[in-house]
Structure formats: C-alpha cells, structure tokens
Amino acid sequence: MQPRNMSMSGVVDLAAVKAAGEAKQKAEEARARAARQQGGAGGAGAEGAAGAAGAAPVSLVIDVEEADFEQEVLQRSAEVPVVIDFWAEWCGPCKQLGPLLERLAHEYAGRFLLAKIDVDRNQALFQQFGVQGIPAVFAVVAGQALPLFQGAAPEQQVREVLDQLVQVAEQRFGITGISVEGGEDAGRAPAAPVVPEDPALAAAHSALDAGDLGGAVQAYRNVLADDPANTEAKLGLAQAELLQRVQGLDAARVRKEAAEAPADARAQLRAADLDLAGGHVEDAFGRLVETVRRTAGDDREAARVRLLELFEVVGHEDPRVVAARGALARVLF
Template sequence: MQPRNMSMRGAVDLAAVKAAAEAAEKAEQARAARARQAQEGGGEAPSAGPLVFDVSEAEFEAEVVPLSAEVPVVLDFWAEGYAPAEELNPVLEKLAAEYDGRFVLARVDIRNSQNLARQLQIRDLPTVLAVVAGQLVPLFEGPAQEAEIRQLLDQLITVAEQRFGIVGEVGARSGSAAGEPAERPEPVDPAMSAAHEALDRGDLGGAIQAYRNVLAERPASVEAKLGLAQAELLQRVQGMDPQAVRSAGAERPDDVDAQLAAADLDLVGGHVEDAFGRLVDLVGRTFGEDRDRVRQHLLGLFEVIGAEDQRVVKARGALARKLF
C-alpha cells in the first residue's frame, strides 16, 4: 500500500521570513548555551536530549515547538493496538538512530492527545508530520516503505537547512559527535540560493525574478517552479484587506476578479480545499476567456501545493469534469 504523500510543499508559510530569522537566532542561542555549559563544567557539552521521545498535547507547545528551532522534529501519530501504526514505530526509530541527530522523533499516542489530533486534522493512522521553526510540515499518511520515508526525511532536512538555517547536530544526542563526520546534503546552487534568500527577506519582486532566471536555464526545475508560484501568490495578497476580499467573494459569486482574490486569500490562510473548490465551481459558471483565466489561475495554485498532494489530485479530477 502506498502512503498518501502529503508533501512538504503542501504548507504555504506566510511567516517564513520571520520564522527563519527567529529560528536561526534561537538555534544559535541554544548552541551557545550548551557551549558555555561545557566550558563552565570543564568537560564536554551535555547531550541535547534523546533522539526518540514520547510527547503529549500538553507538552507540544512547551517542548516540540521550541525544539523545532534547533532541529527538525518528526511527529509520529500512532495508537497502541493499531497494527499499521505500531509497525511504523520501529522503522522511524531505526531511521532516527541512523540519522543520529539530523532530526528527532516525537511519538504522539493519539488516545492521550485527542485535542491536538483534532487541531492538526489527523485523519488516519499512522500520520507523520514535522515541525520546523514552529511551522507544521505534512509528510505522509498511512503505511509507508522505509525507502520512501528516507526520501521524505532527506527532503525535510535539506529544506530545514536551506530555508530556515536549521541543522541538527550529528551525534549531539547520541554522544557520537567525535566520530566520522556525517554526510551532509549537497549545497544549494548559487542561483537558487539567491532566489530563496530574496524570498526569505521579503523581497518578493527580487525572488520572482530570481526564480524566473533559474527556470530560464532549467525549465524543469520543480523547486524553482514551486518558489516562483509561492512568491507570486505572496505578492498578490500583499496589501489585501481580508475582510473586504471575503465580503466581495461572498457578494459577487460570478465576479472573476473577486473570486480569484478570495481563492488566493483562502490558500494563504491554509484553506486549500476551499480555494480549489471556489475556482473549480467558477470554471463551471464561466465561458471563453474568463473560463481560461480562472483555469490558469487554478493551475498556478496547484503549483504552490505540489502535484502529488491528494488535494491537488482531487481538484484536478473535479476540474476535468467541469471542462469535459
């Protein structure tokens, strides 16, 4: 059975600029604190904590969110007695030991954390999410093979470093830091790095141009397409009055401009299915140039989320039914 890959591109993060800066600062403060403690104690820095631990909803805000400023935290939602979830636990624990501090694994027993599960919209078990710089990152739902999980973890670690400056310290939790240095992700190329940096500092015009420059040389770059789609979305919602946009969307259901703006606002607010449904319905009520304009805008929103996301797959099917 294939996992329902939710993709890290499923999260649209309007707070990325602020979060990246704050996360980098917190991580540096934590490293400095451990270094000072080691100097004052006259020995090696103490272990930063376990690689695998259990967490309840009461501990989520107090422990997981701050820790995510230092290292990617993978959340494993499971329940004792439910075989598919129990079978995934040892696989994730093995990978946590293998990656040795590049991420940590927090196990959440859904029976003891029902409010948290509702807040995070957990629909199935197992469900695996991640938290990076306080930002929730969907990974996958349902059973998954180790090789597939490994690919998602590698992507998570790379994004955490490139976009937020968060690098889990290898060996810091297992005490093996003095051994052979672990293999690090390949550094991002300068052109892509310039685009990401422009997006992180809020220079949306610069980011858009930088991503377009990358695509001019590498038209198939999925990462650049994603970055461009996100930057263009953020630029469109800049300066919007949310209340006015939502009112216009409700009062003028057939006004293309009003509905496109409302869909953008829906997506930025995390209401992905609402945004898609709004425009799919509008395609069914428009013709000619208006219909094509709505369709193209919807395809652009699909790029923001990622083609493999199940919400995109479902919306593509609905769009096809409206068109044909």
C-alpha cells in the first residue's frame, strides 16, 4: 500500500445517502417543533437544563449504521475528517487493522474521527462505496469521499496516509479537527503493553499485507509445521489461499458460468470464492452446500472440502458457520 495522491474529487457518490439523511433530519425537526409547541415553557426549561449539563464527551471511535450515516459521517465531516473502516467479525485482516486504527484515532486526538462500519449489517453502504474486499478504508472530508487503502497495512504506511489526509483537510478545506479536551481521552488509561509477535507469524502477516500471496501461503505453512494448532496461522493461511484463488478472476464471467451450469462443481467453487471475498458469506456457504447436494464423487468431495476451507476464513464460532455446518450435515447424512 502506498499513500494516495488525495485529489478529494468526490470519487464516491454520496448523494443518495445525503438525501435520505436530510429527509430524516427534516422529519425529526418537524417532530421537535411540534413537541416544543405542546410543551410550552416546560419544554424551554428542559432545554435550558440540558444546556447547563454541558456537552457530551467526544467519541473518537464510533460504530456507524446506515440509519445514522448522514448524521455521524457526512455532517461531522464538515468539522473533522472522518476515516471509515469497513470490517466484519469474520475477517482476520480486519482484526489486525482495526485495533491499529483505533489506537491512532486516540493518538491523533481529534484530528480525525474513526467510523467503523460492519459490512454484514450495512450491505447498502458496502455496495454504494464500491468496496471490493475488506478491510477497506475510506475518508470523508467536507462531504466528499475517497478511498484510502484496502487490506491490513504496516503502521508506518497507515500513518503516512493519515498525515496526508489531515494535511489535505486543513489546507484545502480549512478543517483542523475537533478538541477532545475533557472528552473521552482525558485521563485515559495507558495502553496495555504490546506482546511481541512470533517472528515467523509476523513474516507471514507481512507477506500477506504486501500482496505476496505465494510467500504468505508458504510462510503460514511453515508456522503450522512447527505449531499445527496455531489458530492465527490457520486463519491466515485460509485467507491467503482464498485471495490467491480469486486473484485475476473475471468476476462477471465466473458468475455467468456458475449461473448457466449449476451442476458444474468447479464453476460453483470459483463463484463461492468470489462471494466470500466480496463479503457475501451466506451466499458462498449456500452455494457450496447446494453443490454438495447436487453432485457426487470427486466433485462432491471438492465442494465439501472447499466449504470447510471457507469456514476457516470466517471462523468456527461465527453463527453463519454454525448454520452452514448444520446444513452440510443434513445434505451429507
């Protein structure tokens, strides 16, 4: 990942989100006016009491849903750059990048806000931003959005991108961020000590972050050769192998072939890989369960094994994995 040349040209169209948010805001304002008219002086007294109570502490890391995107991201981007982290619970690289972004949000102390969007809960935003895979990081400044980078990345490169974002926001838009004095960071406990990472596992993660998929696969296999129960290495290997399989695929062609030949196991395996890489977990699982049901012999075994591999990517505790495992058992037995 390299720092972008940030033209801030509004490469993502946020008009639909903004229009929906404005309509919602107008409705809320109308309800508020009606409540004030009914409440009379009592309402005014309540407002005064609220003002005396003081402003709420500033949150530097927020979870955002489609319903509050306009208010929490678009409106706030007029006073502070908002960095969006598209993530999912089943995504291993997300679990590497997310804590880093959260730590940097506190360290930068109001020069940007971090908005975390769970793609499984917010598919409309995921599609509107044109996200191809996760983790994916975007920025919104003065209502304009642009992609920053995709995938987990080394801390130094993430810092370079954030520094450039903060500089562009100030120089081109006059947006300098918000004050967090007395907010949630005041008196914040020191960060927990960092536990040194296994060098072999760190090398595997670095290869994956750099896009060296072949190197990452081999590095994770090396870790597992010495420590077969290493769950982090199992997850990393499954992710690297998935990315290796979808690399260079023509998505439109793959999906067309899968639709035209539902009994073609190889076509369904390729489409399932694309489904999962794009965040469509249940579609991927359902496709492979159905392929197991339709096929026999080697094709059936290939579909079953691929489904188990995708379970590793998502994580065995995920409820979608639990449900798909039950569906697979019903088809097999």
